Amino acid sequence: MQAELLVEVTRGGAVESVHYGHVAVVNAAGELVDGRGAPGLPAYPRSAAKMIQALPLVRSGAAAARHLGSEQLALSCASHNGAAIHTRPVTRWLAALDLAEQDLRCGPQMPDDRPAREGLIRADESPCQFHNNCSGKHAGFLTLNKHLGGGPEYHEVDHPVQRAALAAWEEICDEATAGYGIDGCSAPNFRSSVTAVARAMAKFAAAPDGSAEAQLRDAMMAHPELVAGEGRACTELMRAAKGKAAVKTGAEGYFTAILPEQGLGIALKVADGTTRAAECAMAALLVKYGVLDRDDPAVRKRAWTTELNRRKIEVGEIRPAF
Amino acid sequence: MQAELLVEVTRGGAVESVHYGHVAVVNAAGELVDGRGAPGLPAYPRSAAKMIQALPLVRSGAAAARHLGSEQLALSCASHNGAAIHTRPVTRWLAALDLAEQDLRCGPQMPDDRPAREGLIRADESPCQFHNNCSGKHAGFLTLNKHLGGGPEYHEVDHPVQRAALAAWEEICDEATAGYGIDGCSAPNFRSSVTAVARAMAKFAAAPDGSAEAQLRDAMMAHPELVAGEGRACTELMRAAKGKAAVKTGAEGYFTAILPEQGLGIALKVADGTTRAAECAMAALLVKYGVLDRDDPAVRKRAWTTELNRRKIEVGEIRPAF
Numbered sequence A, B: 001m002q003a004e005l006l007v008e009v010t011r012g013g014a015v016e017s018v019h020y021g022h023v024a025v026v027n028a029a030g031e032l033v034d035g036r037g038a039p040g041l042p043a044y045p046r047s048a049a050k051m052i053q054a055l056p057l058v059r060s061g062a063a064a065a066r067h068l069g070s071e072q073l074a075l076s077c078a079s080h081n082g083a084a085i086h087t088r089p090v091t092r093w094l095a096a097l098d099l100a101e102q103d104l105r106c107g108p109q110m111p112d113d114r115p116a117r118e119g120l121i122r123a124d125e126s127p128c129q130f131h132n133n134c135s136g137k138h139a140g141f142l143t144l145n146k147h148l149g150g151g152p153e154y155h156e157v158d159h160p161v162q163r164a165a166l167a168a169w170e171e172i173c174d175e176a177t178a179g180y181g182i183d184g185c186s187a188p189n190f191r192s193s194v195t196a197v198a199r200a201m202a203k204f205a206a207a208p209d210g211s212a213e214a215q216l217r218d219a220m221m222a223h224p225e226l227v228a229g230e231g232r233a234c235t236e237l238m239r240a241a242k243g244k245a246a247v248k249t250g251a252e253g254y255f256t257a258i259l260p261e262q263g264l265g266i267a268l269k270v271a272d273g274t275t276r277a278a279e280c281a282m283a284a285l286l287v288k289y290g291v292l293d294r295d296d297p298a299v300r301k302r303a304w305t306t307e308l309n310r311r312k313i314e315v316g317e318i319r320p321a322f
Helices: A046-053 A055-059 A070-076 A084-096 A114-122 A135-148 A160-173 A194-206 A212-222 A233-241 A275-288 B046-053 B055-059 B070-076 B084-096 B114-122 B135-148 B160-173 B194-206 B212-222 B233-241 B275-288
Strands: A004-011 A014-026 A032-036 A180-182 A188-190 A246-250 A254-259 A264-270 A305-308 A314-320 B004-011 B014-026 B032-036 B180-182 B188-190 B246-250 B254-259 B264-270 B305-308 B314-320
Touching: A004 A264, A004 A275, A014 A194, A014 A275, A032 A194, A046 A055, A046 A135, A046 A160, A046 A188, A046 A194, A046 A212, A046 A246, A046 A254, A055 A070, A055 A135, A055 A160, A055 A212, A070 A084, A070 A135, A070 A212, A084 A114, A084 A135, A114 B114, A135 A160, A160 A188, A160 A194, A180 B314, A194 A212, A194 A254, A194 A264, A212 A233, A212 A246, A233 A246, A233 A275, A246 A275, A254 A275, A264 A275, A275 A314, A314 B180, B004 B264, B004 B275, B014 B194, B014 B275, B032 B194, B046 B055, B046 B135, B046 B160, B046 B188, B046 B194, B046 B212, B046 B246, B046 B254, B055 B070, B055 B135, B055 B160, B055 B212, B070 B084, B070 B135, B070 B212, B084 B114, B084 B135, B135 B160, B160 B188, B160 B194, B194 B212, B194 B254, B194 B264, B212 B233, B212 B246, B233 B246, B233 B275, B246 B275, B254 B275, B264 B275, B275 B314
Parallel strands: none
Antiparallel strands: A004 A014, A004 A314, A014 A032, A014 A264, A180 A188, A246 A254, A254 A264, A305 A314, B004 B014, B004 B314, B014 B032, B014 B264, B180 B188, B246 B254, B254 B264, B305 B314
16 A cells, blocks of 8 residues: 555544545645655545636636626635525526526535525425535536537536536646546546646646636635535635635545645545545645644644544544654 | 555546455454454454443343343444434333433434434424433443442443443453543443454354343344444344344444354454445455345445445445455
8 A cells, every 4th residue: 555644543542543645745846845655646636626627617718708706716616515605606606697406417415504404404395406515616617618608418528618627637737637537516527646636736826816727716715615614624724824725625535725825736635535534634734834823723623633522521633643 | 554455435447545454253263264454453343342341231130130121232232323213212211220311421412313313403402312322332331330339420431330341341352451442422442452352253153042142142133223223234234134143333444243153253443444444344244254145235235336426327336355
């Protein structure tokens, strides 16, 4: 196994569980300045690459033609909680395109946001596609699709929308993709080395004002609550970083970060796909690279974290192992 | 890393995530017949050892003195869903001991059972300690405590109830424990090698009729729905095994099995603590050792499993790697 120990979970003073993975930190010159595990191996970045998938929306001029604001750009990069602050603007966005819920291809999902979820349960209602954590990304796809004049199955890999996503992906990663898989939201997700994704994040970090990369990066940092939701890692870490980092989680233990001041890009993949480990490792890396304080509550909730049980008794710790 | 590859998760034909771990299969003679990873290293079996923690309840005569039936013995070994079929009998059990919810020390927990959980949400009520997945184990502790005449803090490691649990644990594992941690339910959980826990499970498998081990094992197999709940691995795998296996999940990727016909005990720990991997590996081992058919729906839900996304599109597979 070429992965490297990233995170330990302890109980009663002993290590109970371990998480291995791969990390790449790349600078603005495209150089790998910190590699752990085997970052040269391909992996699916999943939702941690949403800012890459949103590039054609901006570059094509579709976003400008539709007068999308930074809120919509942030939502196009989001894995949101399905809270009202997410579903309402996406609903309005589609209406402005003369589209509706049935034009989405992401599928329905029970929202993670507690008021939204419990509201559905109390009303005995089912979630719809607007609640899907990817509905903002798909609204972005539909906006691009209106611009390109493609057919309704915009999620299919040979559709112009996804061909544009792939072209942007390979260009900014500077690497041919190693195939694709179908994501939870039915869009293709491409396989690239962790190093290549970190290289893409470094380009987002160093991108000049006004570029598509800078617009998307700055929209994420301006609206941390739209990118994820209350209590979530992306929202809390971006709020704490105060404009020094745009970060994005992905399924199966992926996490990316864009550090504009340092001109650094970070990508990491936890080999076992565990979110707690990806969040712990990313929080620790943001501390290491100087954008967050180790004692910040957003960090301590995820790294060097005292774990409490159901009676609030201290049982162990989650800590970075590097 | 001494752990061995146990489970692979694929997407788009490529391996996306991997799970390593440790496995021990021990026969009735106490011999390790199949070892993977480093099963000699200590780990916390967590709730996968509840049948061991319940031994003093039966051996002391406390269960017989209180006329506990097989339902209560099954609940004493359970990590249940907090459904009405679990919380009602535990409530009645405590009432028969002249005890009430506040005598429990497991803490409240939102039930996993959907009707119970949504019922609480609709009624705007909070969960109580009866909903805690360990409330049956704690009812067993309280029953033993009445018998022993101990103080109310029965969950403390130096309390007679936990001293009895430790003595039974070290005796049946035939190994000194390597310290303890505090479990989610506030009871101590002891650290033993995976091989020693498998040895204990083999003793449960080979135990003569009427013994405490056989009573607990047979109670689990007689009431699969009480040990976990609808849709859960323990319940579905035991139903499918039709008396050929008692199985028990534990937090952080632990799983145990008792195979009476074969006289085998199985214990496994997934190094990263992931439930999906523990369930996949255990389902595959139950197939390997002849108690379940590979095509049984209870198996195929967890091993050699086609993964579907939110629009029911096939995206990948979870499969054993051994």
